[in-house]
Amino acid sequence: MVVEAPPTPAATVAPPRHRKIPPAVLLIGPSVVFMALLLGWPVVQGVLQAFKDDQGFTLEFVNRMVQDPYFWPAVRNTLLLIVVMIPLQFALAIAMALMLRSNPRLHKVHFFIWAIPLALSDLAAGLVWLAIFNDRGYLNSALSWFGLQGISWLAYDNQTSMFICVLIAELWRATSLVLIIVVAGLQGIPKDYDEAAQVFGATFWQRLRHVTLPLLKPSLQVALILRTILAFQTFAVAQALTGQNFPLVVGETYRWYTGLQNPNVAAALALVILVVSMVTSIFYLRALRDKNQGGLR
Protein backbone atom coordinates (compact mmCIF):
# COMPACT_ATOMS: atom_id res chain seq x y z
CA MET A 1 0.00 0.00 0.00
CA VAL A 2 1.55 3.24 -1.11
CA VAL A 3 0.97 6.15 1.14
CA GLU A 4 1.61 9.32 -0.73
CA ALA A 5 2.33 12.37 1.31
CA PRO A 6 -0.44 14.82 0.70
CA PRO A 7 0.54 17.70 -1.55
CA THR A 8 1.51 20.80 0.27
CA PRO A 9 1.41 23.57 -2.25
CA ALA A 10 2.03 27.14 -1.29
CA ALA A 11 -0.56 28.13 1.24
CA THR A 12 -2.87 30.15 -0.90
CA VAL A 13 -6.00 30.16 1.21
CA ALA A 14 -5.16 32.25 4.21
CA PRO A 15 -7.58 33.72 6.69
CA PRO A 16 -8.02 37.25 5.37
CA ARG A 17 -7.12 38.76 8.72
CA HIS A 18 -3.50 37.68 8.35
CA ARG A 19 -1.80 40.10 6.03
CA LYS A 20 1.13 37.81 5.25
CA ILE A 21 0.76 34.42 3.62
CA PRO A 22 0.87 31.98 6.53
CA PRO A 23 3.89 29.68 6.44
CA ALA A 24 1.79 26.53 6.75
CA VAL A 25 4.12 24.70 4.38
CA LEU A 26 7.07 25.31 6.63
CA LEU A 27 5.13 24.07 9.63
CA ILE A 28 3.62 20.99 8.02
CA GLY A 29 6.52 20.11 5.74
CA PRO A 30 8.90 18.44 8.21
CA SER A 31 6.19 16.15 9.51
CA VAL A 32 5.21 15.10 5.99
CA VAL A 33 8.78 14.33 5.03
CA PHE A 34 9.44 12.50 8.29
CA MET A 35 6.34 10.36 8.05
CA ALA A 36 6.84 9.59 4.38
CA LEU A 37 10.35 8.37 5.19
CA LEU A 38 9.62 6.45 8.37
CA LEU A 39 6.02 5.35 7.86
CA GLY A 40 5.32 5.29 4.12
CA TRP A 41 8.62 3.93 2.94
CA PRO A 42 8.77 0.96 5.37
CA VAL A 43 5.32 -0.17 4.32
CA VAL A 44 6.41 -0.28 0.68
CA GLN A 45 9.64 -2.03 1.67
CA GLY A 46 7.70 -4.48 3.81
CA VAL A 47 5.62 -5.55 0.83
CA LEU A 48 8.75 -5.96 -1.28
CA GLN A 49 10.51 -7.88 1.48
CA ALA A 50 7.64 -10.32 1.76
CA PHE A 51 7.22 -10.98 -1.94
CA LYS A 52 10.66 -10.52 -3.45
CA ASP A 53 13.95 -12.38 -3.21
CA ASP A 54 17.13 -12.02 -5.27
CA GLN A 55 15.51 -13.50 -8.36
CA GLY A 56 12.38 -11.39 -8.27
CA PHE A 57 8.79 -12.00 -7.30
CA THR A 58 8.27 -15.08 -5.13
CA LEU A 59 5.65 -16.65 -2.92
CA GLU A 60 8.22 -18.73 -1.06
CA PHE A 61 8.07 -16.68 2.12
CA VAL A 62 4.29 -16.70 2.21
CA ASN A 63 4.34 -20.47 1.75
CA ARG A 64 6.83 -20.92 4.56
CA MET A 65 4.71 -18.72 6.78
CA VAL A 66 1.52 -20.67 6.07
CA GLN A 67 3.19 -24.06 6.44
CA ASP A 68 4.68 -23.25 9.81
CA PRO A 69 2.88 -25.35 12.44
CA TYR A 70 2.45 -22.31 14.67
CA PHE A 71 0.83 -20.10 12.02
CA TRP A 72 -2.78 -21.27 12.05
CA PRO A 73 -2.96 -21.65 15.84
CA ALA A 74 -1.57 -18.11 16.06
CA VAL A 75 -4.22 -16.77 13.69
CA ARG A 76 -6.94 -18.67 15.53
CA ASN A 77 -5.78 -17.45 18.95
CA THR A 78 -5.51 -13.84 17.78
CA LEU A 79 -8.98 -13.82 16.27
CA LEU A 80 -10.52 -15.68 19.20
CA LEU A 81 -8.94 -13.28 21.65
CA ILE A 82 -10.31 -10.27 19.75
CA VAL A 83 -13.78 -11.68 19.25
CA VAL A 84 -14.17 -12.52 22.93
CA MET A 85 -12.26 -9.58 24.39
CA ILE A 86 -13.62 -6.57 22.49
CA PRO A 87 -17.32 -6.99 23.43
CA LEU A 88 -16.42 -7.75 27.06
CA GLN A 89 -14.10 -4.79 27.17
CA PHE A 90 -16.66 -2.39 25.74
CA ALA A 91 -19.43 -3.60 28.02
CA LEU A 92 -17.12 -3.21 30.99
CA ALA A 93 -15.81 0.20 29.92
CA ILE A 94 -19.28 1.61 29.25
CA ALA A 95 -20.51 0.28 32.58
CA MET A 96 -17.52 1.82 34.34
CA ALA A 97 -18.00 5.17 32.59
CA LEU A 98 -21.69 5.25 33.53
CA MET A 99 -20.80 4.39 37.11
CA LEU A 100 -18.39 7.32 37.19
CA ARG A 101 -21.02 9.62 35.70
CA SER A 102 -23.45 8.96 38.53
CA ASN A 103 -20.87 10.49 40.89
CA PRO A 104 -20.13 7.81 43.44
CA ARG A 105 -18.18 8.74 46.51
CA LEU A 106 -14.45 9.17 45.76
CA HIS A 107 -15.10 9.06 42.03
CA LYS A 108 -11.86 10.90 41.31
CA VAL A 109 -9.86 8.28 43.17
CA HIS A 110 -11.68 5.50 41.37
CA PHE A 111 -11.05 7.13 38.01
CA PHE A 112 -7.36 7.46 38.78
CA ILE A 113 -7.11 3.81 39.80
CA TRP A 114 -8.99 2.65 36.72
CA ALA A 115 -6.70 4.68 34.48
CA ILE A 116 -3.42 3.29 35.84
CA PRO A 117 -3.25 0.37 33.38
CA LEU A 118 -3.41 2.91 30.54
CA ALA A 119 0.30 3.50 30.96
CA LEU A 120 1.19 -0.19 31.19
CA SER A 121 2.77 -2.21 28.41
CA ASP A 122 1.37 -5.61 27.61
CA LEU A 123 4.69 -7.07 28.74
CA ALA A 124 4.23 -5.56 32.19
CA ALA A 125 0.66 -6.83 32.33
CA GLY A 126 1.85 -10.31 31.41
CA LEU A 127 4.48 -10.30 34.15
CA VAL A 128 2.00 -8.99 36.71
CA TRP A 129 -0.46 -11.76 35.99
CA LEU A 130 2.33 -14.32 35.81
CA ALA A 131 2.85 -13.70 39.52
CA ILE A 132 -0.79 -14.63 40.03
CA PHE A 133 -1.37 -17.46 37.58
CA ASN A 134 1.86 -19.45 37.68
CA ASP A 135 1.77 -22.89 39.29
CA ARG A 136 3.15 -21.66 42.59
CA GLY A 137 1.64 -18.20 42.23
CA TYR A 138 -0.76 -16.18 44.28
CA LEU A 139 -3.98 -17.62 42.87
CA ASN A 140 -3.02 -21.19 43.70
CA SER A 141 -1.69 -19.98 47.07
CA ALA A 142 -4.99 -18.31 47.85
CA LEU A 143 -6.84 -21.46 46.82
CA SER A 144 -4.67 -23.58 49.06
CA TRP A 145 -5.26 -21.27 52.04
CA PHE A 146 -8.91 -22.15 51.52
CA GLY A 147 -7.97 -25.81 51.37
CA LEU A 148 -8.55 -26.15 47.63
CA GLN A 149 -6.32 -27.91 45.16
CA GLY A 150 -4.71 -25.53 42.67
CA ILE A 151 -4.69 -25.95 38.90
CA SER A 152 -1.81 -25.47 36.45
CA TRP A 153 -3.50 -22.51 34.80
CA LEU A 154 -0.75 -21.99 32.25
CA ALA A 155 0.04 -25.60 31.39
CA TYR A 156 0.46 -26.51 27.74
CA ASP A 157 -2.37 -29.04 27.73
CA ASN A 158 -4.79 -26.60 29.30
CA GLN A 159 -5.56 -24.35 26.32
CA THR A 160 -8.82 -23.04 27.77
CA SER A 161 -7.42 -21.85 31.06
CA MET A 162 -4.42 -20.41 29.24
CA PHE A 163 -6.76 -18.44 27.00
CA ILE A 164 -8.73 -17.21 30.01
CA CYS A 165 -5.54 -16.08 31.73
CA VAL A 166 -4.42 -14.07 28.69
CA LEU A 167 -7.95 -12.69 28.36
CA ILE A 168 -8.08 -11.54 31.98
CA ALA A 169 -4.65 -9.93 31.74
CA GLU A 170 -5.68 -8.05 28.61
CA LEU A 171 -9.02 -7.03 30.08
CA TRP A 172 -7.19 -5.71 33.10
CA ARG A 173 -4.67 -3.78 31.04
CA ALA A 174 -6.52 -2.41 28.06
CA THR A 175 -10.04 -1.67 29.27
CA SER A 176 -8.83 1.68 30.57
CA LEU A 177 -8.12 2.95 27.05
CA VAL A 178 -11.74 2.33 26.06
CA LEU A 179 -12.86 3.80 29.39
CA ILE A 180 -10.97 7.05 28.81
CA ILE A 181 -12.42 7.50 25.33
CA VAL A 182 -15.95 6.72 26.53
CA VAL A 183 -15.62 9.07 29.52
CA ALA A 184 -14.39 11.82 27.21
CA GLY A 185 -17.35 11.14 24.92
CA LEU A 186 -19.81 11.22 27.81
CA GLN A 187 -18.45 14.59 28.91
CA GLY A 188 -19.43 15.96 25.53
CA ILE A 189 -23.06 14.87 25.93
CA PRO A 190 -25.22 17.32 27.88
CA LYS A 191 -27.06 15.63 30.73
CA ASP A 192 -30.28 17.32 29.55
CA TYR A 193 -31.06 14.59 27.03
CA ASP A 194 -30.87 11.93 29.67
CA GLU A 195 -32.91 13.95 32.12
CA ALA A 196 -35.55 14.68 29.50
CA ALA A 197 -35.90 10.99 28.80
CA GLN A 198 -36.14 10.37 32.54
CA VAL A 199 -38.94 12.92 32.85
CA PHE A 200 -40.85 11.10 30.17
CA GLY A 201 -40.54 7.92 32.17
CA ALA A 202 -37.88 6.03 30.25
CA THR A 203 -36.25 3.24 32.22
CA PHE A 204 -32.50 3.03 32.64
CA TRP A 205 -32.12 0.49 29.86
CA GLN A 206 -34.30 2.50 27.49
CA ARG A 207 -32.27 5.61 28.15
CA LEU A 208 -29.05 3.70 27.60
CA ARG A 209 -30.26 2.11 24.39
CA HIS A 210 -31.99 5.09 22.81
CA VAL A 211 -30.28 8.15 24.25
CA THR A 212 -26.78 7.56 25.58
CA LEU A 213 -25.40 4.95 23.21
CA PRO A 214 -26.49 6.68 19.98
CA LEU A 215 -24.95 9.93 21.20
CA LEU A 216 -21.78 8.07 22.11
CA LYS A 217 -21.44 6.52 18.68
CA PRO A 218 -18.58 8.73 17.41
CA SER A 219 -16.51 8.00 20.51
CA LEU A 220 -17.33 4.32 20.35
CA GLN A 221 -16.26 4.24 16.72
CA VAL A 222 -12.88 5.77 17.54
CA ALA A 223 -12.45 3.44 20.49
CA LEU A 224 -13.43 0.36 18.49
CA ILE A 225 -10.99 1.04 15.69
CA LEU A 226 -8.13 2.02 17.98
CA ARG A 227 -8.68 -0.83 20.39
CA THR A 228 -9.08 -3.52 17.73
CA ILE A 229 -5.93 -2.41 15.91
CA LEU A 230 -4.04 -2.45 19.18
CA ALA A 231 -5.51 -5.84 20.06
CA PHE A 232 -4.11 -7.31 16.87
CA GLN A 233 -0.70 -6.25 18.11
CA THR A 234 -0.94 -7.99 21.47
CA PHE A 235 1.84 -10.45 21.99
CA ALA A 236 4.10 -9.75 24.95
CA VAL A 237 1.34 -10.59 27.41
CA ALA A 238 1.05 -14.10 25.99
CA GLN A 239 4.83 -14.35 25.73
CA ALA A 240 5.25 -13.47 29.40
CA LEU A 241 2.45 -15.73 30.60
CA THR A 242 2.90 -18.81 28.45
CA GLY A 243 6.11 -18.53 26.45
CA GLN A 244 5.51 -20.19 23.09
CA ASN A 245 2.47 -22.13 24.25
CA PHE A 246 -0.12 -19.57 23.24
CA PRO A 247 1.09 -18.23 19.87
CA LEU A 248 -0.24 -14.94 18.55
CA VAL A 249 0.49 -13.55 15.09
CA VAL A 250 2.71 -10.67 16.23
CA GLY A 251 4.54 -13.03 18.57
CA GLU A 252 5.25 -15.18 15.53
CA THR A 253 6.72 -12.16 13.75
CA TYR A 254 9.01 -11.65 16.71
CA ARG A 255 9.98 -15.33 16.71
CA TRP A 256 10.69 -15.41 12.98
CA TYR A 257 12.75 -12.25 13.18
CA THR A 258 14.78 -12.77 16.34
CA GLY A 259 14.68 -16.53 16.86
CA LEU A 260 14.70 -17.87 13.29
CA GLN A 261 16.51 -14.89 11.76
CA ASN A 262 14.22 -14.71 8.75
CA PRO A 263 13.13 -11.10 8.13
CA ASN A 264 11.26 -12.02 4.95
CA VAL A 265 8.79 -14.35 6.63
CA ALA A 266 8.53 -11.85 9.46
CA ALA A 267 7.60 -9.18 6.92
CA ALA A 268 4.97 -11.49 5.43
CA LEU A 269 3.46 -12.01 8.89
CA ALA A 270 3.50 -8.28 9.51
CA LEU A 271 1.57 -7.78 6.28
CA VAL A 272 -1.08 -10.20 7.53
CA ILE A 273 -1.55 -7.91 10.53
CA LEU A 274 -1.63 -4.82 8.33
CA VAL A 275 -4.25 -6.24 5.96
CA VAL A 276 -6.44 -7.54 8.76
CA SER A 277 -6.22 -4.20 10.64
CA MET A 278 -7.17 -2.27 7.52
CA VAL A 279 -10.06 -4.56 6.69
CA THR A 280 -11.43 -4.33 10.24
CA SER A 281 -11.17 -0.54 10.33
CA ILE A 282 -13.01 -0.22 7.04
CA PHE A 283 -15.59 -2.73 8.26
CA TYR A 284 -16.19 -0.70 11.44
CA LEU A 285 -16.43 2.58 9.54
CA ARG A 286 -18.95 1.13 7.13
CA ALA A 287 -20.95 -0.79 9.71
CA LEU A 288 -21.36 2.19 11.98
CA ARG A 289 -22.17 4.52 9.10
CA ASP A 290 -24.84 2.18 7.71
CA LYS A 291 -26.52 2.07 11.07
CA ASN A 292 -26.46 5.85 11.11
CA GLN A 293 -28.34 6.01 7.86
CA GLY A 294 -30.96 3.52 8.95
CA GLY A 295 -31.03 4.87 12.46
CA LEU A 296 -34.32 6.71 12.12
CA ARG A 297 -36.44 3.59 12.09
Added chain:
Amino acid sequence: MSTKVDTTPIARQKRNRFLLQAACIAVSLFMLIPIYLISLAALSSRASLNEFPLSLLPTNLSVETLTGFLGATGIFGALGNSLIVGAGTLILAALIGVPAGYALARFSFRGKDPYQLFLLFTRALPIVVLSVPLARLFLTVDIYDTTYAVILLHTALALPTTILISASVFLSVPIDVEEAARLFGCSPLGAFGRVVLPMALPGLAAASIFTFVMSWNEVLGASILTLDHRTLPAQVLSSLSDSPLAYRFAGGFALVIPSIIFIALMRRYLTNMWGSTIR
Protein backbone atom coordinates in the same frame (compact mmCIF):
# COMPACT_ATOMS: atom_id res chain seq x y z
CA MET B 1 -55.99 11.33 59.15
CA SER B 2 -52.49 10.10 58.72
CA THR B 3 -51.08 9.91 55.23
CA LYS B 4 -48.90 7.00 54.46
CA VAL B 5 -45.79 8.01 52.63
CA ASP B 6 -44.61 5.55 50.07
CA THR B 7 -40.94 5.08 50.91
CA THR B 8 -40.12 2.42 48.32
CA PRO B 9 -38.55 4.81 45.77
CA ILE B 10 -36.27 6.22 48.46
CA ALA B 11 -35.35 2.76 49.64
CA ARG B 12 -34.67 1.73 46.08
CA GLN B 13 -32.52 4.76 45.50
CA LYS B 14 -30.57 4.01 48.66
CA ARG B 15 -30.04 0.45 47.57
CA ASN B 16 -28.91 1.61 44.12
CA ARG B 17 -26.45 4.05 45.67
CA PHE B 18 -25.05 1.25 47.78
CA LEU B 19 -24.75 -1.09 44.81
CA LEU B 20 -23.01 1.66 42.85
CA GLN B 21 -20.41 2.19 45.59
CA ALA B 22 -19.89 -1.55 45.91
CA ALA B 23 -19.41 -1.97 42.16
CA CYS B 24 -16.91 0.90 42.05
CA ILE B 25 -14.93 -0.61 44.89
CA ALA B 26 -15.02 -4.02 43.23
CA VAL B 27 -13.59 -2.63 39.99
CA SER B 28 -10.94 -0.70 41.89
CA LEU B 29 -9.94 -3.87 43.72
CA PHE B 30 -9.70 -5.73 40.41
CA MET B 31 -7.34 -3.02 39.18
CA LEU B 32 -5.31 -2.72 42.38
CA ILE B 33 -4.91 -6.29 43.63
CA PRO B 34 -2.62 -7.37 40.77
CA ILE B 35 -0.45 -4.29 41.37
CA TYR B 36 -0.33 -5.11 45.07
CA LEU B 37 0.63 -8.71 44.34
CA ILE B 38 3.42 -7.87 41.87
CA SER B 39 4.81 -5.39 44.40
CA LEU B 40 4.60 -8.08 47.06
CA ALA B 41 6.38 -10.58 44.82
CA ALA B 42 9.10 -8.09 43.88
CA LEU B 43 9.65 -7.15 47.51
CA SER B 44 9.82 -10.70 48.82
CA SER B 45 13.05 -12.53 49.38
CA ARG B 46 14.06 -15.27 46.98
CA ALA B 47 13.56 -17.91 49.66
CA SER B 48 10.04 -16.84 50.50
CA LEU B 49 9.15 -16.83 46.78
CA ASN B 50 10.05 -20.52 46.66
CA GLU B 51 7.67 -21.42 49.45
CA PHE B 52 4.23 -22.69 48.74
CA PRO B 53 1.62 -21.48 49.47
CA LEU B 54 2.86 -17.91 49.17
CA SER B 55 1.94 -15.50 51.89
CA LEU B 56 -0.64 -12.99 50.70
CA LEU B 57 0.39 -10.43 53.30
CA PRO B 58 3.66 -8.50 53.44
CA THR B 59 5.22 -10.58 56.18
CA ASN B 60 8.64 -11.14 54.70
CA LEU B 61 9.74 -7.96 52.97
CA SER B 62 13.22 -7.67 51.50
CA VAL B 63 14.84 -5.82 48.63
CA GLU B 64 16.93 -8.84 47.69
CA THR B 65 14.88 -9.70 44.59
CA LEU B 66 14.87 -6.12 43.35
CA THR B 67 18.56 -5.53 43.86
CA GLY B 68 19.23 -8.87 42.17
CA PHE B 69 17.22 -7.67 39.18
CA LEU B 70 18.90 -4.28 39.05
CA GLY B 71 22.29 -5.91 39.34
CA ALA B 72 21.64 -8.33 36.49
CA THR B 73 23.71 -7.73 33.36
CA GLY B 74 22.23 -5.20 31.02
CA ILE B 75 19.45 -3.92 33.25
CA PHE B 76 21.12 -0.71 34.31
CA GLY B 77 22.17 0.11 30.77
CA ALA B 78 18.70 -0.76 29.53
CA LEU B 79 17.15 1.59 32.06
CA GLY B 80 19.43 4.36 30.82
CA ASN B 81 18.60 3.53 27.19
CA SER B 82 14.89 3.65 27.98
CA LEU B 83 15.28 7.12 29.47
CA ILE B 84 17.40 8.34 26.54
CA VAL B 85 14.99 6.95 23.98
CA GLY B 86 11.97 8.33 25.82
CA ALA B 87 13.47 11.80 26.15
CA GLY B 88 14.76 11.78 22.57
CA THR B 89 11.38 10.72 21.22
CA LEU B 90 9.65 13.36 23.29
CA ILE B 91 11.90 16.15 21.99
CA LEU B 92 11.91 15.07 18.35
CA ALA B 93 8.16 14.46 18.27
CA ALA B 94 7.53 17.85 19.84
CA LEU B 95 9.91 19.64 17.44
CA ILE B 96 8.25 18.17 14.38
CA GLY B 97 4.73 17.65 15.68
CA VAL B 98 3.89 20.85 17.54
CA PRO B 99 4.41 23.19 14.53
CA ALA B 100 2.31 20.89 12.39
CA GLY B 101 -0.39 20.84 15.06
CA TYR B 102 -0.30 24.64 15.19
CA ALA B 103 -0.70 24.84 11.43
CA LEU B 104 -3.65 22.43 11.56
CA ALA B 105 -5.31 24.50 14.25
CA ARG B 106 -4.73 27.97 12.82
CA PHE B 107 -4.34 27.87 9.06
CA SER B 108 -6.49 26.54 6.33
CA PHE B 109 -4.47 25.28 3.42
CA ARG B 110 -4.99 23.07 0.45
CA GLY B 111 -4.49 19.42 1.25
CA LYS B 112 -5.57 19.83 4.86
CA ASP B 113 -8.24 17.15 4.70
CA PRO B 114 -6.03 14.54 3.02
CA TYR B 115 -3.35 15.39 5.56
CA GLN B 116 -5.69 14.72 8.47
CA LEU B 117 -6.90 11.49 6.89
CA PHE B 118 -3.30 10.48 6.40
CA LEU B 119 -2.66 11.11 10.10
CA LEU B 120 -5.60 8.93 11.12
CA PHE B 121 -4.42 6.23 8.76
CA THR B 122 -0.87 6.22 10.12
CA ARG B 123 -2.25 5.87 13.61
CA ALA B 124 -3.66 2.55 12.44
CA LEU B 125 -0.32 1.32 11.16
CA PRO B 126 0.86 -1.66 13.23
CA ILE B 127 4.34 -1.39 14.71
CA VAL B 128 5.42 -4.76 13.30
CA VAL B 129 4.86 -3.58 9.76
CA LEU B 130 7.33 -0.76 10.30
CA SER B 131 9.94 -2.48 12.44
CA VAL B 132 11.11 -5.23 10.13
CA PRO B 133 11.79 -3.05 7.03
CA LEU B 134 13.20 -0.27 9.20
CA ALA B 135 15.68 -2.72 10.70
CA ARG B 136 17.06 -3.27 7.21
CA LEU B 137 17.15 0.43 6.42
CA PHE B 138 18.96 1.19 9.65
CA LEU B 139 21.46 -1.57 8.91
CA THR B 140 22.35 0.06 5.62
CA VAL B 141 22.76 3.54 7.10
CA ASP B 142 24.64 2.06 10.03
CA ILE B 143 22.48 3.15 12.92
CA TYR B 144 21.06 -0.32 13.65
CA ASP B 145 21.37 -1.26 17.33
CA THR B 146 21.65 2.35 18.52
CA THR B 147 19.28 4.41 20.57
CA TYR B 148 18.89 6.73 17.55
CA ALA B 149 17.20 3.94 15.60
CA VAL B 150 14.66 3.38 18.36
CA ILE B 151 14.13 7.14 18.76
CA LEU B 152 13.34 7.46 15.05
CA LEU B 153 10.88 4.57 15.14
CA HIS B 154 9.15 5.79 18.29
CA THR B 155 8.92 9.33 16.93
CA ALA B 156 7.31 8.03 13.77
CA LEU B 157 4.82 6.10 15.88
CA ALA B 158 4.07 9.00 18.22
CA LEU B 159 4.00 11.76 15.62
CA PRO B 160 0.41 11.43 14.36
CA THR B 161 -0.92 11.45 17.92
CA THR B 162 1.31 14.37 18.89
CA ILE B 163 0.12 16.41 15.90
CA LEU B 164 -3.56 15.71 16.56
CA ILE B 165 -3.31 16.38 20.29
CA SER B 166 -1.32 19.58 19.90
CA ALA B 167 -3.77 20.76 17.24
CA SER B 168 -6.61 20.28 19.70
CA VAL B 169 -4.59 22.07 22.39
CA PHE B 170 -3.98 25.07 20.11
CA LEU B 171 -7.63 25.11 19.11
CA SER B 172 -8.50 25.64 22.75
CA VAL B 173 -6.30 28.78 22.89
CA PRO B 174 -8.57 31.61 21.69
CA ILE B 175 -7.35 33.24 18.51
CA ASP B 176 -8.27 36.68 19.92
CA VAL B 177 -5.35 36.78 22.32
CA GLU B 178 -2.98 36.04 19.49
CA GLU B 179 -4.48 38.82 17.42
CA ALA B 180 -4.30 41.19 20.35
CA ALA B 181 -0.59 40.43 20.71
CA ARG B 182 -0.12 41.14 17.00
CA LEU B 183 -1.99 44.44 17.34
CA PHE B 184 0.38 45.48 20.10
CA GLY B 185 3.29 44.90 17.79
CA CYS B 186 4.39 41.32 18.25
CA SER B 187 5.80 39.46 15.27
CA PRO B 188 3.98 36.19 14.44
CA LEU B 189 6.76 34.27 16.12
CA GLY B 190 6.70 36.61 19.10
CA ALA B 191 2.96 36.29 19.49
CA PHE B 192 3.36 32.52 19.41
CA GLY B 193 6.23 32.45 21.89
CA ARG B 194 4.93 35.03 24.34
CA VAL B 195 1.21 34.44 24.30
CA VAL B 196 0.09 31.20 22.67
CA LEU B 197 2.83 28.89 23.90
CA PRO B 198 2.48 29.71 27.61
CA MET B 199 -1.26 29.10 27.38
CA ALA B 200 -0.82 25.85 25.49
CA LEU B 201 2.05 24.57 27.59
CA PRO B 202 0.15 22.41 30.11
CA GLY B 203 -1.69 20.58 27.36
CA LEU B 204 1.50 20.15 25.36
CA ALA B 205 3.26 18.82 28.45
CA ALA B 206 0.54 16.23 28.89
CA ALA B 207 0.93 15.25 25.24
CA SER B 208 4.67 14.90 25.79
CA ILE B 209 4.18 12.63 28.77
CA PHE B 210 1.88 10.57 26.60
CA THR B 211 4.65 10.30 24.00
CA PHE B 212 7.15 9.32 26.66
CA VAL B 213 4.84 6.62 28.03
CA MET B 214 4.32 5.19 24.57
CA SER B 215 8.06 5.01 24.05
CA TRP B 216 8.69 3.60 27.52
CA ASN B 217 6.19 0.80 26.91
CA GLU B 218 6.97 -0.10 23.34
CA VAL B 219 8.42 -3.61 23.25
CA LEU B 220 8.39 -5.12 19.80
CA GLY B 221 10.04 -2.41 17.71
CA ALA B 222 12.75 -1.85 20.28
CA SER B 223 13.54 -5.58 20.43
CA ILE B 224 13.73 -5.83 16.65
CA LEU B 225 15.86 -2.73 16.14
CA THR B 226 18.48 -3.39 18.79
CA LEU B 227 20.78 -6.14 20.00
CA ASP B 228 23.03 -4.73 22.70
CA HIS B 229 21.47 -1.34 23.30
CA ARG B 230 18.08 -2.55 24.39
CA THR B 231 15.47 -0.51 26.20
CA LEU B 232 14.17 -1.89 29.48
CA PRO B 233 11.08 -3.73 28.14
CA ALA B 234 13.09 -5.18 25.26
CA GLN B 235 15.79 -6.34 27.66
CA VAL B 236 13.24 -7.98 29.94
CA LEU B 237 11.49 -9.62 26.98
CA SER B 238 14.67 -11.03 25.49
CA SER B 239 15.82 -12.55 28.77
CA LEU B 240 12.36 -13.83 29.65
CA SER B 241 12.70 -17.46 28.69
CA ASP B 242 15.94 -18.09 30.57
CA SER B 243 15.41 -16.13 33.75
CA PRO B 244 14.09 -17.19 37.16
CA LEU B 245 10.61 -16.17 38.26
CA ALA B 246 11.98 -13.70 40.80
CA TYR B 247 13.73 -11.81 38.00
CA ARG B 248 10.52 -11.63 35.98
CA PHE B 249 8.50 -10.37 38.94
CA ALA B 250 11.07 -7.68 39.67
CA GLY B 251 11.01 -6.76 35.97
CA GLY B 252 7.24 -6.49 36.04
CA PHE B 253 7.40 -4.31 39.12
CA ALA B 254 10.02 -2.05 37.51
CA LEU B 255 7.71 -1.58 34.52
CA VAL B 256 4.56 -0.98 36.61
CA ILE B 257 5.80 1.69 39.00
CA PRO B 258 6.60 4.37 36.40
CA SER B 259 3.16 3.99 34.87
CA ILE B 260 1.50 4.90 38.17
CA ILE B 261 3.65 8.04 38.26
CA PHE B 262 2.83 8.89 34.64
CA ILE B 263 -0.89 8.62 35.22
CA ALA B 264 -0.64 10.69 38.39
CA LEU B 265 1.20 13.38 36.42
CA MET B 266 -1.29 13.61 33.61
CA ARG B 267 -4.53 12.65 35.29
CA ARG B 268 -6.09 16.06 34.66
CA TYR B 269 -5.53 15.74 30.94
CA LEU B 270 -6.49 12.10 30.50
CA THR B 271 -9.84 12.75 28.91
CA ASN B 272 -8.70 15.79 26.92
CA MET B 273 -6.37 13.52 25.00
CA TRP B 274 -9.28 11.96 23.20
CA GLY B 275 -12.19 14.29 23.69
CA SER B 276 -11.59 17.19 21.40
CA THR B 277 -9.34 15.83 18.70
CA ILE B 278 -10.43 17.25 15.39
CA ARG B 279 -11.95 14.80 13.03
